[in-house]
Each structure stands twice: as structure tokens, then as C-alpha cells.
Amino acid sequence: MRLAPNYQLPIAEALAVLEDSAVDRFPVDLHAIQRQFHKLFQIRSYGMFMKTHCTSREECSHYLGSEDGAAVFDGHGRYIVYYNEEKRKQRTRFTIAHEIGHIFLDHHREHGISILTANGVGQDLYGRLEKEADCFARNLLCPAYHAKKLLDAHGITRGSNGSDGWARTKETRITENLETIFYAEDLVETAFDVSTAAAKARVDFLKADMNKYASYQMDWEPTSHIRHAAAWYCSKCGLERFPGSSYCSECGRKLFVFQVNPAGFQYREAGMNDNKQFSPCPVCGNKEFSRDAGFCKICGTPLSNACTHDATHLNHPEARHCYACGKPTVFKQTDYHFRVKQSLMHTIEGDPSMIYKSDIQYDPLTNKVDECPRCLNETFSEGAQYCRICGLELVNKCIPEPVEGQNGYYYTPDPHENLPDARFCEQCGAPTVYFQKHGILKGYEEALRELSGKSAHEDDGDIPF
Ligand SMILES: [Zn+2]
Ligand SMILES: [Zn+2]
Ligand SMILES: [Zn+2]
Numbered sequence: 001m002r003l004a005p006n007y008q009l010p011i012a013e014a015l016a017v018l019e020d021s022a023v024d025r026f027p028v029d030l031h032a033i034q035r036q037f038h039k040l041f042q043i044r045s046y047g048m049f050m051k052t053h054c055t056s057r058e059e060c061s062h063y064l065g066s067e068d069g070a071a072v073f074d075g076h077g078r079y080i081v082y083y084n085e086e087k088r089k090q091r092t093r094f095t096i097a098h099e100i101g102h103i104f105l106d107h108h109r110e111h112g113i114s115i116l117t118a119n120g121v122g123q124d125l126y127g128r129l130e131k132e133a134d135c136f137a138r139n140l141l142c143p144a145y146h147a148k149k150l151l152d153a154h155g156i157t158r159g160s161n162g163s164d165g166w167a168r169t170k171e172t173r174i175t176e177n178l179e180t181i182f183y184a185e186d187l188v189e190t191a192f193d194v195s196t197a198a199a200k201a202r203v204d205f206l207k208a209d210m211n212k213y214a215s216y217q218m219d220w221e222p223t224s225h226i227r228h229a230a231a232w233y234c235s236k237c238g239l240e241r242f243p244g245s246s247y248c249s250e251c252g253r254k255l256f257v258f259q260v261n262p263a264g265f266q267y268r269e270a271g272m273n274d275n276k277q278f279s280p281c282p283v284c285g286n287k288e289f290s291r292d293a294g295f296c297k298i299c300g301t302p303l304s305n306a307c308t309h310d311a312t313h314l315n316h317p318e319a320r321h322c323y324a325c326g327k328p329t330v331f332k333q334t335d336y337h338f339r340v341k342q343s344l345m346h347t348i349e350g351d352p353s354m355i356y357k358s359d360i361q362y363d364p365l366t367n368k369v370d371e372c373p374r375c376l377n378e379t380f381s382e383g384a385q386y387c388r389i390c391g392l393e394l395v396n397k398c399i400p401e402p403v404e405g406q407n408g409y410y411y412t413p414d415p416h417e418n419l420p421d422a423r424f425c426e427q428c429g430a431p432t433v434y435f436q437k438h439g440i441l442k443g444y445e446e447a448l449r450e451l452s453g454k455s456a457h458e459d460d461g462d463i464p465f
């Protein structure tokens with residue numbers, strides 16, 4: 001009879017169970033595994049055992065040979081995993097994973113026994129079976145590959161002489177500017193939702209398990225896509241921390257916690273183009289900007305949300321506090337913040353930038369229209385500034401606000417030239433003559449309203465009642 005534990009099989013079996021159950025995130029959902037293998041085993045609490053067998057909890061623990069849990073084999077191929085629901089959740093998760101390990105490692109059948117106990121199989125053999133089931137549980141709940149990846153992402157490596165354990169040795173994208181102190185075991189405990197003791201065992205056996213991957217050519221590849229639900233969140237408002245942030249962009253707090261947080265939230269994914277302009281515009285969805293544009297020509301929103309303290313600190317459009325220094329962002333002082341938030345609620349399907357497509361032709365050298373967009377006159381004299389039929393400006397300029405000069409007097413700066421479809425100036429954000437003065441262009445809100453009104457109308461025919 002073999003008394004030396006074989007650790008290759010438990011690791012391989014754990015990986016196979018994860019793959020078969022299509023587990024796609026950590027912490028592992030044991031119910032998903034049970035559903036996948038519902039013909040093989042059921043999971044029941046000690047309370048249910050006590051009810052059906054009319055026993056006390058003590059008698060139940062005594063019968064099952066454990067205060068934590070046990071797998072009972074029916075002799076034909078089906079099992080019931082019992083767990084003591086009065087233990088801590090993390091401990092129970094490990095217990096259930098351990099019992100599932102006995103099932104997949106075929107320990108009951110191997111010894112022709114319905115409940116594995118030290119009395120039943122003898123102390124030495126029992127020791128071997130327990131070690132193998134623990135190894136299975138460890139690699140089911142926190143596979144070595146994924147634990148290693150988690151630690152790598154946080155700059156935690158193993159000391160070269162082994163006895164130093166796993167410690168932070170370098171900065172990574174995630175840890176940059178993160179002032180919170182954390183240890184390998186904390187991350188493992190949270191990310192995999194296991195007890196402190198199990199997290200410590202995972203870290204302690206990490207090197208050994210990784211070595212087994214290598215020496216037995218274990219195929220962890222099919223599980224490599226499993227993601228972590230745990231992340232760093234603001235301790236106050238629950239916003240997920242951006243890598244590199246010192247301060248929460250939503251509330252300005254400096255304290256972040258690593259947790260699996262169903263109540264945590266993320267800002268909407270926001271793109272930025274090569275010119276460091278928001279793209280698409282976070283308010284109206286427009287994507288067409290001049291290279292040097294500072295404002296969206298459709299809705300007038302600034303194309304970056306800089307810090308009021310240091311203009312090189314560029315923030316997410318939803319941010320009110322600078323990620324780098326905690327000072328207010330430009331958007332915080334204005335109603336842009338409100339408009340960005342509001343546009344989130346009215347996200348329109350498809351590509352909203354399409355509705356702003358302009359068919360006004362113009363000369364790219366002079367920015368002059370080829371045809372008057374108001375009266376459709378096409379003939380202009382050389383150097384003409386205005387349409388000779390209706391008097392419209394041939395170049396769509398902005399209408400700048402008066403500004404205070406150095407001597408205290410107000411003056412109106414020279415207007416900027418803009419393309420004929422601009423509602424707002426790309427240089428200064430002021431409204432344009434085609435938009436505000438003449439009403440030739442529709443505002444983005446009106447365009448969006450029309451678009452949503454139109455699609456609602458078009459959908460009418462499809463409603464079956
Ligand atoms: Zn066991
Ligand atoms: Zn916050
Ligand atoms: Zn815009």
C-alpha cells in the first residue's frame with residue numbers, strides 16, 4: 001500500500017476540474033463546480049444531516065468523523081459532501097474543496113470505504129490521503145500559476161536564498177504610487193477568498209507547486225484566462241483605483257483597499273488619441289478633432305480634464321480630483337462634470353459621432369464654404385468674406401467672450417476660424433456664428449434628441465402589442 005503522497009495527481013486533477021467547470025473568475029465559485037458535477041456529488045450542510053438523521057451537531061460530527069466536513073460515498077459512484085455551516089466561510093470553502101479532492105482522487109473507492117477517517121484506514125494512510133486532498137484544495141481554490149501571477153503583478157518575488165520568503169522587491173504598474181502596505185498572504189487571502197492559514201500554505205508551497213508544473217509538464221494553459229475579481233478600490237467611495245494613482249479621482253482620498261467588491265465601481269472606459277485628446281468626446285461622442293483642438297467642436301467640452309494645479313496631470317473625464325496630486329480637476333469647477341455624468345446615462349447605441357457628419361463642402365486652405373449653407377448660393381467673388389446674396393459669413397468663426405486685460409479693461413479677443421460644422425471653437429470653446437448667431441447647425445443635444453426620437457419611432461412597428 002502506497003503511503004507516500006503523490007502531489008502530481010492532485011494538481012493535475014484540480015486544474016482539470018477548473019477547466020471542466022468553465023470557472024472564469026476568482027474567487028472560485030464552488031457552486032459552479034457542483035452544478036457541473038451534480039451527478040457525481042451533492043453539497044449539504046451539517047444542519048441538513050441533523051434534520052434527516054435526527055441527530056445533534058455533536059453526533060453528526062462524530063458520525064462523519066470531523067467537525068468541518070466529510071464526503072460520504074454511496075458505494076456506487078455518488079457522493080454527498082457535508083460541511084459544518086457554523087465554521088467561518090473561508091474555512092468551509094477549503095473544507096468543501098478538500099472533500100471534492102477525495103472524490104476526484106478516488107480515495108473512497110481505493111480503500112472500499114464510505115467515510116474516510118483515521119480509524120477506518122489507519123493513521124499513516126490517512127495522513128497521505130489528507131495531504132493529497134489538501135494539495136487538491138489548494139490548487140483548486142488558488143492555483144499556483146494564478147497566485148504567482150497575482151504576486152508578480154504586485155512586484156512580490158521569492159528571496160534568492162529561500163528562507164526570506166516572498167516579499168516586495170520592485171515597483172509595478174499596480175504598485176506605483178500605492179502607499180498601502182500589503183503582504184503576499186494578504187493578497188492571496190482576499191483574491192482567492194481563503195483563510196489566513198490557507199493563504200499562508202499557498203504562499204509556502206508556491207515554489208514547490210510551480211516546480212511540479214515544470215517537472216511534470218502540467219497543462220495550466222486552459223485555465224490561464226481565469227481572472228481576478230479582486231482589485232484595489234478607494235476605501236471611501238469604492239471607485240476602482242487606476243494604476244499609478246496616488247489619490248482617488250472621485251473623492252480625493254488616499255487610502256485604497258484590496259478587495260472583491262461587488263459595490264465597487266469603475267469609470268466608463270475612456271479613450272484617448274495620440275494627441276492626448278479624449279476620443280470619443282465624453283459628452284457627445286464626436287471623434288473628429290483637429291490635431292491641436294482643445295475643445296470638442298460639436299459640444300464645446302474640453303478634450304482633456306487637466307489638474308488645476310499642474311496641467312501635465314491629465315485625468316479621466318469623470319474625475320473631480322487629480323489622480324496624481326489630489327487637487328481639483330478642471331471639470332470639477334464647471335458643469336462639464338455633470339454633463340459627462342449625464343451623458344453616461346444617455347449612452348446611445350451605435351456611433352453617435354455619425355449624426356454630426358456634415359456635408360458642407362469647404363476649401364481646406366481658407367476654411368471658406370464652397371456653397372452658402374443658408375441660401376445655397378455658389379458664386380462668390382475673390383476674397384469675399386460674406387455671401388453676396390444673404391450676407392452670411394463664409395468662414396465659421398467663434399464668438400469670443402470679452403476678457404479682462406492687464407490694465408483692468410475688458411476687450412474682445414480676435415475670433416478663431418473654424419470648420420463649417422463646428423458648433424464650438426476648437427481653440428477657445430466659445431460658440432460659433434453658424435451655431436449661435438445663425439442657427440444653421442443643430443446643437444448636439446438637439447441632434448441626439450432627434451436621433452433617439454427617430455429610432456423610437458422606427459421601432460414602433462416591431463412592438464408586438
Ligand atoms: Zn480529508
Ligand atoms: Zn474615492
Ligand atoms: Zn463633444
Ligand SMILES: [Zn+2]
Pocket residue numbers: 307308309310313322323324325326327
Ligand atoms: Zn495634479
Ligand SMILES: [Zn+2]
Pocket residue numbers: 372373374375376377387388389390391392
Ligand atoms: Zn447666402
Ligand SMILES: [Zn+2]
Pocket residue numbers: 398399400415416425426427428429430
Ligand atoms: Zn475661439
